[in-house]
Amino acid sequence: MLDVRSVDLHYGAAQALRGVSLTAEVGKVTCLLGRNGVGKSSLLRAIVGLKPVTGGTIAWDGGDITKLAPSERARRGIAYVPQGREIFPLLTVRENLLTGYAPLKRADRSIPDEVFELFPVLKSMLDRRGGDLSGGQQQQLAIGRALVTRPRLLVLDEPTEGIQPSIIKDIGRAIAYLRDKGTMAILLVEQYFEFARDLADDWAVMERGEVMLAGSRDGLEESEVRRYLTV
């Protein structure tokens, strides 16, 4: 289980997170909602270790990971699909996928079939440079790359951004499938409300660097959530 406790985070003098707490359980999809600039991505960066927190703790699997480097967190099964794709532009699609081998033992190093089942287009583009792909293709590659690491905590930052409707549906189905395997905790930031609603087991809604609402699927009022999402 991921357990974020009263985390603070600053960009220079500006505070982006204030005492944020959040949990994400294995076998469940936890959805994080909120308007632009409220701090969703900042929280995810803190969880994967790309941005050091200035207060609070982050625990995963019962161990404190607050101070660990991102690579060490990856080795503990945390995979990240960042906002803005962050593909390695000059690596081929295949090589981009292979980077997912880093946290794996030699014996486990293979690309899982589900990657190409989900994103068939990647199969036909294995030898093209990642940076040449279209935006949506890159997004698919970013998700595929995360799956190669066989994560136990999958952190997704707006994974459907720029992706064509049919594949969004596939991604939704994939997330549900991964959840149902029961080996993985999934933390999803999403603006596309319907998509999130259909997948979420747990919710959290952020506003100005703070979690305003949190709870499980049934405990939350959709209208209340929507209130935080309107202007």
Add this chain to the structure above:
Amino acid sequence: MLTRFFLMGLDKKAGVLLAVLAVLAVAVPVMALGTAPDSPWHLSTHTVALLGKYLCFALLALSLDLVWGFVGILSLGHAAFFTLGGYAMGMYLMRQIGSRGMYGNADLPDFMVFLNWTELPWYWHGFDQFWFAAIMVMLVPGLLAFAFGWFAFRSRVTGVYLSIITQALTFALMLAFFRNDMGFGGNNGLTDFKEILGFDIQSASTRVGLFVATVVALAAGYILASAVVASKLGKVLIAVRDAESRVRFLGYETDRYKLFAWTLSACMAGVAGALYVPQVGIINPSEFSPASSIEAVIWVAVGGRGTLAGPVLGAVLVNFGKSYFTAALPEFWLFALGGLFVLVTLFLPKGILGLAAQLRDRLPARATVTAKPVDQKGV
């Protein structure tokens, strides 16, 4: 209107710098000429010449910062413009020697006599006139920069590619000027000057005069650069530095903007070189060497790139350090200077002038704007 334009760039930092320059312009003449040589307030010609040299370098650094700090063009060949300006002035000074040379030839500089030249090459004509030389001081570097920039910017040469071809340019010029056939005195360059505008170049008052001229040039350069940077044109330049292609999609012809800044910068560098030569007494092709250009880049980085005042400070400090260490620690000064550069990079990422800002938010690691990964290859 014009005054407003020139004043608009001036902020507090500029005020301090200009005040310091004003004080120098008054105090140095008084201390050098108005005090007895044994007075504790006396400035020797040696010191005046040194200060003058530092300020010439400061002007060079300023010109470099204009293109590097604000347009993102890392020139590894700025010394070329500086040196060309210097040669233009040197040629004037050579012509002033007249028949006082070793061979007593009024028509030809010594080195030409020495290598059996029989007449003055065409490109030396006119340099006996100060006004002509003064125009050439800006025109030659300016034209070279214009031609070079026109091609390079149109072809969209950027980043390290641009840096390296500027280096190739200055290196080629160095080799060319080394050639005795070029008619610029080869490796020995131009030296043994006697007078400038009729004043004895070695006299204390001439030196002080040159110093004051340098202060004025630096102040003028600074005001001009600040005005340019503060204008909307300056904002376009900064935008070009950070995302050139995006600027193009807004309808700005980025080539022209770059060319403008680049040529202006080259002219400033030329003036710096022209003031440098009479004060140090020699101009020689090794000023073209890539290392000289890199040193200028270092001054800018040490002082604080993109700040205008920083480069001035950096140039003066580094060169003062160099003067001091080469005498105080003749065998180890490279450690001191090299170490200084490393420490500045590590602990003052924004240069000395950035120190204040850095202390203000004490959290250097959390720089608000992280560089984009693409930047890694670009310069």
Add this chain to the structure above:
Amino acid sequence: QDTIKVGILHSLSGTMAISETTLKDVMLMLIEEQNKKGGVLGKKLEPVVVDPASNWPLFAEKARELVSKDKVAAVFGCWTSVSRKSVLPVFEELNSVLFYPVQYEGEESSRNVFYTGAAPNQQAIPAVDYLAEKEGVQRWVLAGTDYVYPRTTNKILETYLKSKGVKSEDIMINYTPFGHADWQNIVADIKKFGSAGKKTAVVSTINGDANVPFYKELGNQGVKAQDIPVVAFSVGEEELAGIDTKPLVGHLAAWNYFMSVDTPENGDFIKKWQAYTKNDKRVTNDPMEAHYIGFNMWVKAVEKAGTTDSNAVIDSLVGVAVPNLTGGYSAMLPNHHITKPVLIGEVQENGQFETVSKTPGLVAGDEWSDFLPDSKDLISDWRAPMSCGNFNVKTGKCGGKGS
């Protein structure tokens, strides 16, 4: 307490450090020696070392600093001609004294400079004479680094050779940039030029760093001294120390001093030098001897004048004679150049030169070459009443050609 300061102006960093650092060390040694003997005029000498860093304007700046700030009595320094040209106005303006220890192109004479290295007639011309006479050379390659010293030397040599009846097609002139490292085709060209059926030799004014790759290439391409000898004016023991000399045995150099010269003075000097540097493999070379001579001349002149005042020292220096290291005396001439023997040596396997020829007497340094049209009428004499560095014997006036 009260000392006499002596300035040392040699690059300790940058491209010239490789040559000049040694000269700084030898000066420190000489000063230390002199102090052991009680100094000069009863005062200890105090060396002031600065690093002009192979940067020519910095030479001028440091010279000014030495003279006007540190108030040194004399400066020993410079290697390249351009550094000398850079400091010359400073010494003239501040009326101080510079001792310049390196062979150079001539065409200069300053009241404030004492040239203890060779002028072209003390090195180049005797070397060419030797090759022509002893080796029967008829075809000449003049190879040099592209700057004033080689250019001038070659110009003088060209005129000289032609005056001896050598035809233009038997002279090949080649210039390379400083630090030139790839000598493959130039060496091949030399071989080709040398295969025209006439005995060929190379006169090298290649300077500094370029020499090592040049000689390595000569060795590798098998250019043997017995086939095409190379005589160099800028290659001494110090340069050879970086090269495997086995393939180079027999190539030549012309200097006024070789470390191998077997005289008691030289043996003593070498011993002191190796003790001073705590290295029994350290070599000595010609510019070091020049400083040795220059320094001793200065000491003698100061004692003669009884003061370190520049004017007095400058006047008393002319005519001063001190032992050189090759078993004779060198004297300061009125033109501020000195008399020297000219030695031709062949490279040996151990990196030393073996003298194969030595001028019978001393050769007087000739500042204005007799082989250049514009300088053949000039002479220099700094004694009163002439006191002129470029006196024209044709017009009878001081000031060069006059007009």
Add this chain to the structure above:
Amino acid sequence: MSTEDTLLYLDGVSVSFDGFRALNSLSLVIEPGEMRAIIGPNGAGKTTMMDVITGKTRPDTGTILFEGRTDLTSLREPAIANLGIGRKFQRPTVFEMHTVWDNLELSLKAPRRPLKTLTYSATREDRARIEEILDITRLSPRRDRPAGSLSHGEKQWLEIGMLLAQDPKLLLVDEPVAGMTDAETEQTAHLLKDIAGKHSVIVVEHDMVFVRELGVKVTVLHEGSVLAEGSLDTVSANKQVIDVYLGR
């Protein structure tokens, strides 16, 4: 209809990269004042099409005419922009070191020549216009922040603001609502609809709700050429469109 009356006219435009055909003989016509939505699978060539129009990429073959006469294929990017073609990029690209305000000021319609910008100073109208745009994009509180410190979504808004500031004749908007909440999406749709009429707009989006909201003619691109064209309802019913794009 003659080409003279069109605002943008693409005919037989093809582009390939190392043998890969990104645009395949694409033809498209936009009328003055028209808004057009473009949809199509990832990699269909939508962004490439914008690249070709704005001069970023040169087509291998084909004609592109602006206002029926200007051949865009021979112009450089700034010239095209100055004809009145503005663009919002798919991946937000703003001037990170400049403040939000300066980003807008640079985009504002004004003379673009160096000497003019050297002496430029913002007029009252200019400032008012910037304020207005800040309002629309809800970036007022961020006006003095460097754009680099904005969140992803805020950068999207800033890009839209910069596009508005340019006041172009033709707006090319690449995925404007990616990363926006549903409410913002709706608002953006209104904004674009307001603009259309006076200006022509080409919008690329994958958000069908948004496209429906726009209620304009839709062109479906697939493998570099037009697969279908018509109202959203018509194209949504197209079996091929469902297969390659919408899914079931």
Add this chain to the structure above:
Amino acid sequence: MHRAFCWLLAAFLALAAPSAFSADLGAADLAPLVRGLGAGSYAETEKAIAGLAETGDPAVVPVIEALQAGDLHVRKADGAVVVAKRAGNGYALTDPLTGAALGEADRNAVEKIRINNALRRTISATLGALTLMSPDANTRRQAAEAVFKSRDANALDALNTALGKETDERVRRAMTQARASVLLAGDAPDADKIVAVAVLQERGDQDARALLNGAANTGSDAVKDAATKAIASVEQRLALWGAAQNLWYGLSLGSVLLLAAIGLAVTFGVMGVINMAHGEMVMIGAYATFLVQEAFRQWAPGLFDFSILVALPVAFLVSGAVGVAIERSVIRWLYGRPLETLLATWGLSLALQQAVRSIFGPTNREVGAPSWMSGAFELGGLTITYGRLWIVVFAFLVFGALLVALRKTWFGLSIRAVTQNRSMANAMGIRTARVDALTFGLGSGIAGLAGVALSQIDNVSPNLGQGYIIDSFMVVVFGGVGNLWGTLVGALALGGVNKFLEPYAGAVLGKILVLIFIILFIQRRPRGLFALKGRAVEA
């Protein structure tokens, strides 16, 4: 190598010779002649050599060889000429003719018999004539070559006899040519000379042309005619080979540039560090070579030929370790600020130069060439020096190895991922700190390898690196940053262009033209020769 080896063999056989050919003239008769070698002046020594040569006795061969090698000394006490070899503090003396040991002597008790170039020529010629009958084919061939060069008319008889007995085809050819050379230079009848011209025309090299030139200037009309025609044919051949030779020079210069640049292609090209200290890494490699060689000279002089092979890993490790240290202490703080790396590495380069200057002194250090890297061989009309050949081979090996390492290994993939997006790579689980350190270490280590090679052709001095840094940047940028193939092709192209221009423009102008070529070329291809294209780069 072969040449040196042959000389050794020749010397060895010659030493063995006296017993084989028990002389018709006793050692006692030769002794006074030998004594004459030590008479004093060069002229007297020369006369003594001539005297020895006249005897035609093979027993004098070792004496003259000892003279050539500088081993012949005069014992001051009695004026006897002895072979003196270093032994401990003094010399071990042997009789030059009999080889009998004569005890030891103090350094000052003997005086070396000096030789100069003129004597060296005489000695070669004499040895040539004397060893024409040697049992060893190689020695005979060397001898023939020596005669070819000396054109010594006195050797003609010996040559004729030797030719009569010669069975080895190659040696025969050499002797025929030697004979032709002697005939052409002397005053043989025209018919002989014309045959000689033909022989030389067939030989067709520069030496042949030299001889033919002589003949064309001095001979009778018939000979002149034949010689002129032969010269034309030789020149044509030489021109052809000259072009090939220039290609080789270009390749060889290119491979030097490649070696110098390839480490930079990693630290700068791949990592994006504007590494001004690259040259110093090369220099450190060269000094490592020096130290290894010193160790060999000290403790295993016999194995000196292998010192370079040991120096390679040592230089790689030393430079690599310095690189890792630099990365860990300085560079790692600068990722994302590429321009600052210029400042820091410039500072480091100053400090490293001074450090080396302080430790090793400012002057050049001697790095020797192993015998298998010395000298040259002829390939048709090409002269190929072994040193250059090995450097070409080595450069390509290093290039190939690096290419494989970067393209085909997991480490290579991590390097590229890390340098393209450090934080994302970290988030993927790649230990970026380690990869960074190792990558910089790899680039520096390769620079160190370059240092080993460059120590063979250039100064080993604190300034060594400075001479290559600019060229290296030019090569990497010209080829296209981040593309190893670009670096390869860039280096070879620049080397080739340079060597193509040099004969026409001279070295200085040639270099200027190359720089202008680079400037113009970059206008055509603003991202270098092997520019990466497409969105991936602009993104």
